[in-house]
Amino acid sequence: MALSLGVDTGGTYTDAVLIEDEKTVIAAAKSLTTRHDLAEGIGKAAQAVFDEAGVAPSDVTLASLSTTLATNALIEGQGERVGLVLIGFDEKDMARNGLADAIGDDPHVLIAGGHDYAGNEAATLDEEALSLWLETYGDDVSGFAVGAQFATRNTGHERRVQEIIQTRTGKPVSCSHHLSAKLGGPKRALTAVLNARLIGMISRLITRAQVRLEELGVDAPLMVVRGDGALISAEFALERPIETILSGPAASIVGARWMTGAVEALVSDIGGTTTDVALLKDGRPAIDPEGARVGPYRTMVEAVAMRTTGLGGDSETHLVSGGLKGKITLGPRRVLPVSLIATEAPDLVHETLKAQLNSSYVSEHFARFVRPVKGALRTGLSAREAGLLERIGDDIHALGNVLSTRLEYMSLKRLIERGLVQVSGITPSDASHVLGLNDAWDREASEMALRLFAMQRTGAGKRLASTAEEMARMIVDQLTHQTAVALLESAFAQEENGFDLPAEDLARHVLTQRGLSGHRGLLRIDAGLNLPVVGLGASAPTYYPAVGDRLGSEMKLPRHAHVANAIGAVVGRITIRHTASVTSPSEGKFRAHLDEGPEDFTSAEDAMKRVEEVLLAVAKAEAEVAGAEGIHTQVHRNIRTATIDGREVFLDADVVGEASGRPRIAS
Incomplete structure (x- = not known):
């Protein structure tokens, strides 16, 4: 018998489930989330399911954790004090993508350095300016974020700054190129800031959870749900806590699919702090191509296309x-x-x-x-x-x-x-x-x-x-109204035909709201959702029937809706993805932009093959470390070309290497 323990720490409740052979929920329980030490709530919920099922903690072969901690922290503007080092940027760049708002009153410094689009050094790294800044602020923050111009084309300056900071302070450093391979320096820097801000609280959560489960007698490996619904090892999550934003919501999507078998539906999960809405299409949650958005922040974290609203039971x-x-x-x-x-x-x-x-x-x-x-x-x-x-x-x-x-x-x-x-x-x-x-x-x-x-x-x-x-x-009634608006926003945002107005404006538009009420006058106006809604969360049975009536939509409330996140925490797969690019800085030269530095080739095909080789090796190794077995690998190429003088010319390419498998269970 394979026995899986799934745990989810929400803003108000911590949920736990036991699933037998990945098929049957044999116990489910809730405990109040203990903010001062989240492990207390985790331990109480876990002990409750062991007692209900009459099994020993040592029988657990896999334990997994999903959490709304990072999501709620960003929604509520919480996090530890961090320092930001920007390399090759100026104050105008601070105003882009909400970076200045994100750093707030925390210290930051702009120093010379960075690279150009092709990965060539644009300016010498100003190590002296960095050292002077660290003398003033190095002891005043819990960690650091580093963002360099075109760091995805050449990681050298970010890696050098990381080395200097860690040597001088011994504190954690979040480099932007570790979190995304996409262009957009200020947005990558924003993601690094949020990652650095979350490291302390996620570290305390995971390490305390591991200790508490071990005290109960659970000796199975601990996994953590990533924002795209995949599982990663606890050790991997400690390095990149930003990837756990939308962890809880992503787990709820996986859990909704597992419980209902729904292929096309909006999934709405109401917690204590947020309402999280996502589209389930063809049986799979869509990944947000622009990066996860939480509250006011648009990050570069690959995650479920989820709209998170600060609306919940609390x-x-x-x-x-x-x-x-x-x-x-x-x-x-x-x-x-x-x-x-x-x-x-x-x-x-x-x-x-x-x-x-x-x-x-x-x-x-x-x-x-x-x-x-x-x-x-x-x-x-x-x-x-x-x-x-x-x-x-x-x-x-x-x-x-x-x-x-x-x-x-x-x-x-x-x-x-x-x-x-x-x-x-x-x-x-x-x-x-x-x-x-x-x-x-x-x-x-x-x-x-x-x-x-x-x-x-x-x-x-x-x-x-x-x-x-x-x-x-x-x-x-106000909760019903705001929930209906949140669902409409998600539907308008995902509508394939598209509209000229933003989804927020369309959801609140007087014609939409009159249509929900079935306006009858000289005009007949009707509006509603054209697909079912899966309602999740402990309070969904209380509030969501009225929401379904308001939207004229079938409301599915599965039996274990109150612990959907905990279910999703253990029925997913381990998936590791890495992305790198290939450019053509001059005719006949094709550059593979790898983590250890650029490599040049005489053909685009050779450069892409080299990138694929490196990415698949890294992804497979990380998947094995994360505890995956039966690993499958695949690559995707996104090649951009242009026609010049009648011939097709290679511009650049993004290459994605992926390794995935089921978590290895304890023997």
Whole structure:
């Protein structure tokens, strides 16, 4: 019997499943995600499935982990402080692809160097400028990102800077050419920044998960789900954590296909923090040709074509100011539901909410709490941020009791972004407790919190809602609306015929929204989805039937929808891909751009064969290290030519080498 353990760490819950012989789910369980140490939640969920199935942890032959940690961190703007070294670029390049926004207040330096399109050195690398910068900032960051001009054509300067940084600081370095072989230096540098920012938190997750599973008695190799749904070894994921963005969503697509056998469908996975939507076509998830997009960032990571929206069961509820009618919106930030934090500090939460209900005014701090995140790194804080964090200490507080001035709002925002504190507020999870759709946590706390929120005034001076139940229905209706919009955006983006307007505008267009309501006047307007939706996530059965009705679409809710990510974590394949290019810098010369440096040939065919030989060897070796067996290899060529004076001329080519196989199980 082959017994596989799949685990998924989400924003709110950690899921675990046991699958027998890759065919049958024999146990499934959930445990609250423990932010201060994710391994605690992993251990509890794993132990629960062992107990349910009545099997010993030592019987597990394969363990695999999918995680929304990286995705949620980027959505919420979290991550560790890093330094960026840009080689051969200028300040104008910083403004491209959101690079300046991504680096924010973290240190960066622009130094001379880089190469041209053909891989020739454009300028000498300024090692002295790098050394001076490292003297100032080397101790102030957790890691470094390096991006050089045309590094995919010649990796020399990035490799030299990596060597200098590691020699001087001993800290991890993310080189852009390790993460993508595509052109577009600022976008590669952005990907390297995000990778560097994630290294610490992904490393802590994987290493602690390995230790916790070993403590339980699991001695099978640990795999991690990549953003394209493939499996990689834990060791590989530690080097390139950016490849785990969309890991959880990608696993859910694999799990959806395995559970339903769906060939054509939209798959929508609602978690605590995000809603992730992807198209399943011909039984396979499409890969995004432009690179994974998460929140505001378009990366160069190869991943499932997924639209991720900051909308989930734990999305923060906001009052929309302006206008006579009261409106609310949800997300994109995740907060701890009041019903959940009340289970951790019931006396404080209940006493605070009761006092606020008896107040003669309504404050923006009402029904909001704050707590620290244990074990988070506290480097690079300003004096005001450090003072606020010290005031919070180790306890849960009413938010209004720790903010003494308006200036501390920005300090609190920064602490949240750094993952040092968590804020609790009203969420759809609280609304579902009030409506009797959920009974996992503290309903009474939710009811008081929603009564407080309902006391706010609209532009017409009226209360937002008259009861907690009415307020809860408004929140759930808004979740239905925003989920339907997210699905429409994905459908418009994937529509093969295409439209002139952006998918976001089309989904929100008045004609689309009127069409969903079946407008009948002088015009008849109809709109809806023309394919089924597979709804995944623990709260999908609660919220998604109404979404299907709204879109006029069949809503598939598979039996194990609540643990789809954990299922997808163990039913995938190990796949390693590497890409390199061939150019023609001059007539009769064909250059293979390899990781160790360019090599020249007298024919395009010889150059491409050399690239294929190297890529397949590297991919196969990495697949073997990753634990694959029964490995199959294949290559793909994308050759670009032009017709000049009646003859076909080679311009350049991208070559992809791929090795894939099933994970090797423990004997």
